[in-house]
Amino acid sequence: MPEQTPHQTPHIVIIGCGFGGLEAAKAFKGKAVRVSLIDRTNHHLFQPLLYQVATAGLAAPLISAPIRHLFRSQDNVTTLLGEVRSIDAMNKRLEFVQPSSGVPHALAFDHLIVAAGASHSYFGNDAWEAHAPGLKTLQDAFDIRRKILMAFEAAEAQDDTAQREALLTFVVIGAGPTGVEMAGTLAEIARHTLPGEFRRINPASAKVILVEGGARVLQAMPLDLSEKALKQLVKLGVDVRLNAKVTQIDAQGIQVDTLPTPTDLEAKTASSPQTVSARSYQIHSKTIIWAAGVAASALGKQLASSTGCELDRAGRVKVLPDLSLPQVPSISVIGDMASLMRDVDGKSVPVPGVSPAAKQMGRCAAANILRRIQGQSTLAFHYADYGNLATIGRNAAVVDLATPLGALRFSGKLAWLFWLFAHIYFLIGFRNRFVVLADWTNAYLSFSRNARVVAEAVSPESS
Ligand SMILES: Cc1cc2nc3c(=O)[nH]c(=O)nc-3n(C[C@H](O)[C@H](O)[C@H](O)COP(=O)(O)OP(=O)(O)OC[C@H]3O[C@@H](n4cnc5c(N)ncnc54)[C@H](O)[C@@H]3O)c2cc1C
CATH class of the missing domain: 3.50.50.60 (FAD/NAD(P)-binding domain)
Known part of the structure; x- marks a missing residue:
């Protein structure tokens, strides 16, 4: 140029x-x-629905739009890739x-x-990325979707029990909004979408483990909503491990240190003067998703x-x-x-x-x-905070709205419907809003996930 x-x-x-x-x-x-x-990239991406592409619920074009097309009628904008x-x-x-x-x-x-x-951010452990991809771009979502679907395929063909268990163990690291929605949706896929389609394995027996270093899920939410989110995750079948610090990730799985909670420390100090040490254990898994930093x-x-x-x-x-x-x-x-x-x-x-x-x-x-x-002085930025939403899975979400009358908090099915319509409203393009609503209605009624075609089937061992 x-x-x-x-x-x-x-x-x-x-x-x-x-x-x-x-x-x-x-x-x-x-x-x-x-x-x-x-x-x-050549597209604007609606990241809040990226987990839906990663879990085969939505096709990529529904949550992205070509930048050049978005500015086709704004003459003073030149788009450069x-x-x-x-x-x-x-x-x-x-x-x-x-x-x-x-x-x-x-x-x-x-x-x-x-x-x-x-x-x-892998907090200085960049080698973990090869085994535990994060979710940020469309390419990340495609890679994670392939990993998840191929793990079920490989498990169906696997005769070795331990290997099959590792293939049917899905670990999500980090219980912020992305980790929580990934874990909840994975549990839904295993329990509701895939059963009936496999002959040698029971997809519903898959383990979905959410590992969090802190003492609660959704730490940016108020404590009561965080506790409600935890209950909803457990109800969906997610095994939530709190105060659990990941110390190693490799091709076999993860190593975890369970940190002592304040209650453990109090009990231990009362009964013996020895210090309470962390318990270390391994989780064998072929599908690890990083949502921690x-x-x-x-x-x-x-x-x-x-x-x-x-x-x-x-x-x-x-x-x-x-x-x-x-x-x-x-x-x-x-x-x-x-x-x-x-x-x-x-x-x-x-x-x-x-x-x-x-x-x-x-x-x-x-x-x-x-x-x-124009030679005028600049103005300070003021953030208008309208609150916080997080979805957990089918009929499960938490909402913390800031209203002029104070905080409005609710959870469960109503919160999930609110989350669903808010996200459809903010999607770009009328067609996308319409198709996403139609796809979700169909998925809700039939438990299906329609974006499951993978172009190239790479083994989970080599990915
Ligand atoms: C999986 C996920 C779920 C989320 N869910 C929610 C949610 O539910 N609600 C919510 O409010 N927020 C959510 N967020 C956070 C929200 O998406 C971000 O806060 C928001 O995208 C930040 O906007 P941004 O413009 O700063 O950056 P981005 O939206 O990330 O945009 C950055 C752009 O810069 C481009 N770029 C990067 N580097 C370069 C470079 N060197 N040269 C040229 N281009 C470059 C990228 O391609 C990208 O298009 C989520 C984020 C993720 C990853």
């Missing part, structure tokens, strides 16, 4: 067309600016590489919005080295209240990459890494760039 020539119209570059980048680009509609929107590799903040240039050709290109900007999101895009480190900005422990960029970088007003960082504190009942807490926060930040960063162009 040729170097950009000097131009009168301000050029805004947005890295990433996830929730934050998409909303920022839309906010420039009809404004006298040129926008270049770069993403390493490419992975940004470096940002030169001082000279206002960046370099990106086109995935198809591998050729690097330079792009100059007047203002930059960095919205490249987050990826998995996230780290901000590596572009955060790039920015830190080129601008001196600070990062938090998860690699998120500490931004000013108006979402720009200290000393570098031409660059804003938003969404899962941004670290910003807010005041809640006198306590300073981080703005959460959720899609509403990313969307609101996208709109705020775009508005502030337009204000800067």
